[in-house]
Amino acid sequence: MSAAKMTAAGGCLCGTLRYEAQGDPLYMGFCYCVDCRKASGSGYIPFMSFAANAVRFAGESSQFVSKALRGGQAVRNFCPICGSLVFGGRAGIDTEHTIYAGTLDNPSLFVPRVAIFARDRAPWALIPPGLTVHDRLPGL
Numbered sequence: 001m002s003a004a005k006m007t008a009a010g011g012c013l014c015g016t017l018r019y020e021a022q023g024d025p026l027y028m029g030f031c032y033c034v035d036c037r038k039a040s041g042s043g044y045i046p047f048m049s050f051a052a053n054a055v056r057f058a059g060e061s062s063q064f065v066s067k068a069l070r071g072g073q074a075v076r077n078f079c080p081i082c083g084s085l086v087f088g089g090r091a092g093i094d095t096e097h098t099i100y101a102g103t104l105d106n107p108s109l110f111v112p113r114v115a116i117f118a119r120d121r122a123p124w125a126l127i128p129p130g131l132t133v134h135d136r137l138p139g140l
Helices: 034-040
Strands: 007-011 018-022 027-031 045-051 055-058 062-067 073-078 085-088 096-100 114-116
Touching: 018 096, 034 045
Parallel strands: 027 114
Antiparallel strands: 007 018, 018 055, 027 045, 045 096, 062 073, 073 085, 085 096
């Protein structure tokens, strides 16, 4: 008998922008890069990465596009009503999407495993013990 697949559902503060992701995330952790710090107004963004074909979105989003460290573009999607930052990537185009774990309906589904861009960490932003720490994005 196979184990049931995880369903990670969530959305913005007002409920206008929603998502549902099926299966296990590709990655879960904290990003300490300068862009994520500024986008979140915090020391890091807790994230879960899923294959694009595992995620469904409902509702309209607005996007902010900036230059990504790997070249190309970093696309952050937020609710046009309440402004909540909800997911990363271009729906229908990208092969992976980043779900911002603070938007989960069930926050216990987020079990961080990695810390990325630790070299950019603000001195007051702690890295929890037990995470695999990368100075940059793995593979860069």
